[in-house]
Amino acid sequence: MPRPTVPTVPPVVAFVTSAIAFTAVMAAAGAPSALLVVYQQHWHFPDSELTVAFAIYAFALLLALLVIGSLSDRIGRRPVLVAALVLQAVAMVVFLIAPDIGVVIVARALQGFATGAATSAFSAYIAEVAPVALKKVAALVVSIASVAGLGIGVALTGVAIQFAAAPATVVFGAALAIVVVALPVTAASPETVGGRQGIGDAVVSRVGVPAAARTAFARTAPGMIGIWMSAGLVLGLGASIVHQALHITGGAALGLVVAAQPLAAAVSALVLGPLMPPRRFMLAGYAAVLAGVSLEACSFAAGRASLIICGAIVTGLGFGAVFSSTLGLLVPLTPAQERATLFSAVYVVAYLAYGIPTIAAGFLSDAIGLVPAAIVYAAATFAVTAVGLFVSLSRTGSIPKADQATTGGYLVR
Secondary structure: OOOOOOOOOOHHHHHHHHHHHHHHHHHHHHOHHHHHHHHHHHHOOOHHHHHHHHHHHHHHHHHHHHHHOOHHHHHOHHHHHHHHHHHHHHHHHHHHHOOOHHHHHHHHHHHHHHHHHHHHHHHHHHHHHOOHHHHHHHHHHHHHHHHHHHHHHHHHHHHHHHHOOOHHHHHHHHHHHHHHHHHHHHHOOOOOOOOOOOHHHHOOOOOOOOHHHHHHHHHHHHHHHHHHHHHHHHHHHHHHHHHHOOOOOOHHHHHHHHHHHHHHHHHHHHHHHHHOOHHHHHHHHHHHHHHHHHHHHHHHHHOOHHHHHHHHHHHHHHHHHHHHHHHHHHHHHOOHHHHHHHHHHHHHHHHHHHHHHHHHHHHHHHHHOHHHHHHHHHHHHHHHHHHHHHHHHOOOOOOOHHHHHHHHHHHOO
16 A cells, blocks of 8 residues: 555646656756867867766666665655656766766766656656556656657757856756756655565565566566667777768767657657557567668768768667567556566666677777677677567567557557
8 A cells, every 4th residue: 555645736636757867867868969079179088988877877777676676665655756856956966067977977976876766766756647648648757758858858958068168067957947946846746655664674686577577577687778779889999980981970860860760759659559459569669670780781871961961760660669669568567566666677777788789899999999899799789789689580489469459558558
């Protein structure tokens, strides 16, 4: 039973505020994908440091998931979200005062931990606090907020780079303002989970997959790894490649190229998902990721900006299809009181695939050059995604018919 609470905010306001705050947190997470190139121009650090600054976010996020990923299942959503937003505000302040790449890396680590603390709690809370009439909208918000937020953050950051004298101040100042406004609303929002343990008992590694979802999780894990590697390729290396290899120097154009993939992913889940059966949608997504990554590799080799834009869009459409279908399969199989634990497990897999290859590519770039390293990364992404497709096509990897119906209902309808 939910714990007694005396909220001053109606559930619909809590739902809208949480959706905006979650999107803003993810938008702030996407902003450095474009800003790191600007920092590199000003501070002249190597590609390896750039990719460390990018990927430290993923590892700090993973640490948060491993340590407190399921904490909101035990002490309640609201205290975890308030603490995560406070830490997010601190990270924004550190970004605003950063004088060099070392402090940016610190800010990025704080941001990653704050985002990890918020991700599973926000994902569960948005679905739970939404009024009955908005439950389907809430499911869509959960499935697309992370990728749409990243895309919005990169695109708006590109515009700020193009037109603002101090783009980092504009971007992180705006994110800080949203968090500051969201904090008191979140603190006064209704609780949806009753506390069953104290913090001392709850803060332990509880990342795992509920028994009912384990088979489906194992079947979809290779595909999740492949699609999140594709996200790291564009968001981690895309801005540097666009600037150094394709000679696109305008901030708005650079931001738009990098943002194309996450924005296309959001459109895929929101618009295309309702038009296709879930299993067909997932398989089409795998095919799109394979095609898109191939186009991106060709663009790196040929130096053609048009190819990387097309590749990013196609890959994004595939990412949205695979990831939204995967969540739509796993979430309905999971009891409500274990969903934060499930989301933690999903994002552990996702962000390991997102961070480790990007750092490896950064160090490889220092040795053999940025474009060859990006081509190697693209080839590895293609291979892992092909394994995911093979598992989905195999007899043991197919989605049971009962689960297919649940998948489509949860995510896109």
